[in-house]
Amino acid sequence: VAMAQNTAIPVKVGVVLDLDAGVAKIGWSCIKMAINDFYATNSHYKTRMILNSRDSKRDVVGAAAAVTLKYELSRTAYPYPYRVPEGTAYYVTMLQDNPGEVDVELSNYGLWAYDATVALAMAVEQIATAANFGFQKANVSTSSTTDLDTLGVSRNGQNLLKALANISFKGLSGDFQFVDGQLPSSPYQIVNVIGDGAREVGFWTQRSGLVRELNSSLPMTNISSTSNPKQLATIIWPGDSTAVPKGWQIPTNGKKLRIGVPVLQGFREFVGVTIDNATNTSTVTGYCIDVFDAVAQALPYALTYDYIPFARPDGEMAGTYDDLIHQVNIGNYDAVVGDITIIFNRSMYVDSTLPFTESGVSMVVPIVDSKTKNAWVFLKPLTWDLWVTSFCFFIFIGFVVWVLEHRVNEEFRGPPSYQAGTSFWFSFSTMVFAQKEKVVSNLGRTVVIIWFFVVLIFTQSYTASLTSFLTVQKLQPTVTDVKELIRNGKAVGYQPGSFVYGILKNLGFDDSKLIPYVSPEECDELFTKGSGAGGIAAAFDEVPYIRLFLSKYCSKYTMIDPTFKVGGFGFVFPRRSPLVSDISRAILEVTEGDEMKRIEAAWFGKQSNCPDSTTSVTSTSLSLHSFWGLFLIAGIASVLALMVFVATFVYENWEALMPSNSSQHSIWSRILNLFSIFNQKDLRSHTFKKSGNIDNVGISLPSTCAPSPSSFSIHTDFSREPPSPLGSDLNSNGQAPQDVSVDVDQLTNPNQENSTTEINQANI
The missing domain is CATH 1.10.287 (Helix Hairpins)
Structure with missing residues (x-):
């Protein structure tokens, strides 16, 4: 080992740390430990890293002076050669702000420092030559203003960067490998702090997102599908509650929203404003107000607000609906809540939420009982x-x-x-x-x-x-066509300040035929007067107003087409307000639940006793x-029966239609002969065969006639049917005439002669 150290190439590594911080002390210990462990295991390596520490004394500027920069391995982060003091390579460890008390236990920072030192030693060994670690002096003028310009340039900095980027090994902190010049983030354990203790909720990984448990055996390639908070364990919030508290997205201590509301003289079921001049306070109620309150409660955070009536000192509305919406655009109001219709021109300067009512502008007309007025x-x-x-x-x-x-x-x-x-x-x-x-x-x-x-x-x-x-x-509308109203010069009603006025003008109504009304009661009075006496023949309004009007007068009026499509009622906010999307989602939640039905029933009631207007105006006439x-x-059945009858009749009387001497008779005469046969009785039918009355051509006398020794005979030569039009000897049935003989015993009663005559007539 001593021989290897004597021949090894020394590589000086500078370490800049805040040595007064506990984390820095742990990191410095881990770095030295890594050097000792690495070269003890790899004593045959040609290089030896020599550590030189420098204390930054909690001074960021001092740390920057000690080392040129905090670098990342990505080429795009700093694409220029790295300048360091001659003969020294500096390694910088970044600390978190305000690390806190010194922790005597080993932390992740110590593990990262250990692995980073090992990686640097491996990279240095890969590029180890005697000349590689020299520095080239910078050629700068004497007028340079910073010490950074005097730093030398490493002759092999790029090679060291490439070698370090390709290092991969199993370290103390896990797999050590650079991806796109960055170390992958380590998994985070999510804990739920409860009092002095903590319970595990789940984990977060860069590849899999939020997961309940770490499972290294599963490939973590699908990031989006596993990032589901519902997979985590239940979180216990302060107060031992599992309900998520509000106030996370938007602070609850922010200013209250100033929400403008319209002041309506009629249709107060939608928005009703009551101003107390003595206390200078106002009370706002109505269907739209309850809907907004329910939507605000459905938000995932607390929303505080005050309703501000858009009114003059005398209590009247301070302008039109467009004027009210313009107050949001200029910043006087933070939002507008009420019966505000979503239309195109308003969307140019404010944002609206999703509608919370059905949309459309329709027509209301009286209905009359037509049952007693039509005799047909x-x-x-x-x-x-x-x-x-x-x-x-x-x-x-x-x-x-x-x-x-x-x-x-x-x-x-x-x-x-x-x-x-x-x-x-x-x-x-x-x-x-x-x-x-x-x-x-x-x-x-x-x-x-x-x-x-x-x-x-x-x-x-x-x-x-x-x-x-x-x-x-029995109930029919008095008019069903808008063009009929214009053509006949009928007056129609509308709500003042509404965009419906513009629709009526575009349809072609004259100003003199447009009469405003402010309440359902006034609209009913105008209908009662009629168009010829200062009243109206029809009223145009938005569907929610019409529904409210019909709930009070459903037996007198009906709503009919056409319906002009509009956006419905929505809430107005300034352009690009972050509340619009949240409020819209909350509207969907409220309208799809039972809360919306409860609010509608509270303000509009149930219309179960009203006739269905659609049924009353739809014709039930049966058509072909x-x-x-x-x-x-x-x-088809009748035609087939006729065809069978004609075919059978022609077949049975073919001789009459086509006689042997047919060349002597015209077609017309043969057809007439066939029709004459059709006009006769079919004696072969069972309906004409009555036993006991007619037996071939003989007639039996009643048994009550007493026999007489004397008798007489009547011989008559005549045909049963008239002669054939063809002049032949055949009768109409193609048979020769028969001699009819009647033998009658002489009667003893005085009616003998009359009886004989009747019998002869019967044979005829």
Whole structure:
């Protein structure tokens, strides 16, 4: 070891410390300890660091004179060569301000001093040559004003810097390695001091942020996801409370905010100001005031403020709303609380919070009972296109049933006028299911069943809609269009000092037609007078005011479109005020909770007894769009039934349509012949086959007639049907005429002749 020390290259290291400080003493001890330990372990190294201490005597200027500068390893911190006195390299340890009492226990500062000394010794060894540690004299003039200009320049300072930046080892304070010229911050333990004791809350690391426990086995790469205060242990605050006290962001001992409030003559439910002239004090209440108080309570810090009415000595408001907001811009008020609407031109010189009410400007008009003034109300449940369509379908269904029943149903036969009346009577009587005619064909029954289903839904819907018109749907607004008001020269109302006046002017209202009102009661009086007697026909206002107005007069007025969009009510602060974002977040917290409902119920009450204005002005007329599916089903079923009937009828009477001598007859004559067959009864139908009355062509007499020995015969040669228009020997059914013979026993009663005549007529 002695041989190594004799041949080793000495490297002088200066250490500047405040030797009167306890931390400095610990650091100086650790530095010397590090030198001894390092070279005892690495006795073969070519270099030996020799420590030279200098006392700064708590003088920052003296420390700066002892060493050129406090340097960082980053090149950007000091990109010039490092000037130090010739033959000496200085190492500077920075102390915290006012370190306090001397602590005899080893601290982190001692560990850092130990590791820093080891790192410097390792770097010196890496660049160790006999000529490397020389200094070059600075070439300066004799007129230099500072000693720093006379310092020499290290010939190998840059190499030492690079070597030190690449040093990495496991030290007493942890992993020692420079990152971007800086040592990574060590983890901090967060403790909760309770009286004379302390409890661990968590840790803070540069990579992982706030964590509950240190876990070196997990890779700490995600910084943002772990920086969550909720992962820490519960903090016990003074008073043994877990609730976070207020006053951390903004000191509670700051000045009180001067908050301006408007002075309203009406609508005092929003802001009500009562001034006591005797004591020169004022009391401010209202919906907006309660909302702001609740928002202030929701802030994470204590906010103190006073409400200052914006009023003249006589108690009247000292200007318009824009004038009040301008007071914030010029610094007379710190904020404005009230029914302040967020609009664009105000945002040019003040900042507003998020709105705490619904937004929009709408129109209020009177409603009238129209039930007793319309004698044709029974037509309103259906639109005109549905009326026309349903009427046409009733006629169409009557025609279809007549076609299907004419040849097989005696009730649908007779003179043409009787047949038409019966068909339409049957069709329209299905509306009340009062038809008395029987439907005997299967095709007819199919059509009627489907039509009954359509009529059932149709009549039930009509009844429900008519009931709605006669009961619920009886209140109608007197006017629904703004253009109608302008065109008819009607007067409208608005609140004075409000921006609504500008909206009405832009819509085209004349100044003579704009009448101001200051309270809901005055607005109701203007409506009662009417536009022609100095009153108004409609009122334009913001939605919150309209809601309040309708809560008092919901049975007389209604709110209708159009609605002009605005920002709603908000609180006003100076531009770039830090309170705006905090107040806005608190507004969201209050409006989403039950506190907002409680405040609204306290000032506006519940409107459960008021009719819904939306329902009272919405038409409930049924349109064709609601029934076209039913009509489509009925129409398809009827057309299919007609097609089946026509196909069957033509097939059964094909010989009449296409006879063997068809070339001698025109198409028109054959069609007429087919229609004449259609007009006849279909004797093959079961409805015309009555046993006991008609057996082929014979007639049986009643059994009550006494037999007679004498008899007579009547021979008649005639056809059962009129002759064919084609002049053939066939009857309309394509059969030859038959000889009808009636044998009647001679009757003994005096009515014998009359009875015989009746029998002959029956055969005819």
